[in-house]
Amino acid sequence: MIPFVLYFAAGVMSGYHVYTLLTLAVVGAPFDPLEFVSLAGSLALIVAAYWSLFRPHAAAKLALLASLATWCFYGPAIAHSLSRL
């Protein structure tokens, strides 16, 4: 159950966060195409969570790829936030 909880929580948290940022683009907030890559990664994390119930090792590989996709947004975002400090 640990892999399920981890992958699911990470997928939902990061997915919801990126989704809220994307919805704010409607009112003029700047957005980056990498946010879509990150959102796809979050969805893949949720898929990996369910897959981990049946094939934990294969699901871990998918989760690794998915989390790397999610970092596509968070990596530059963290770098940008740190540069503003």
Next chain:
Amino acid sequence: MVLLWAGDCPLTKPVVSSLFGNLFSVTGMILPYLAIALLLIVTGYSAFVSFRQPRLDSESTWLFPAGTQRSARIGVAIFTVAILAGLTVWLTAGARHSGRHPSRFLIPEGYVGWVRVEFEVSGAPPVPLEGGEYQFKLPASGVLRTSSTEEFGWAKDRYFYYSGKETRPLPDSGAEGTRFIWGNINGEGSGVQGKRKYEEFFVGTEQQFKQHMMGEERGDTGAATTPSK
């Protein structure tokens, strides 16, 4: 430009705060950090599991399970159904309350600048509802105060210049050079008269809108809400 938190954006900050209020300012600030912390754990965990050679004789542990018991799978299935049912109820309830009356904004002919409608102002007249549309007739100052409450939800608003009884429509979307309504925001501000809910938008061409925005960034307050006839 990538923003970790869209509330930092000067254009969307008032919109964000009005949309989500205190809830978003608290959970919204925690959410990115929580997501990053979980992502760090998941990346490390999944990398370790992916590159770890699974041995046939290795025991299944709680941290690295070889599989999941049937009871746990049933629990996850029940959890998933509950989540989906909750989402369906929430979205259905939200869709029922998403409508509002459309608004018809009447702006003095030739007015260029920011327009502001302040709601729930005691002593101010209510906004008339005619033909299913709220009629916001703005004075030459561009600021209208009303005792009416602001409605939220989706509706198609219309914008017009008026001169006497004559009106002409102002497009709020469309091709470059034809649009006249920009930067529509709803917010809540505090001042000496207490909290005020308001709606603001800019009337003018795209070039005039950009000039006003640049003027505000430079601190040139005279650039905002300047009627020009």
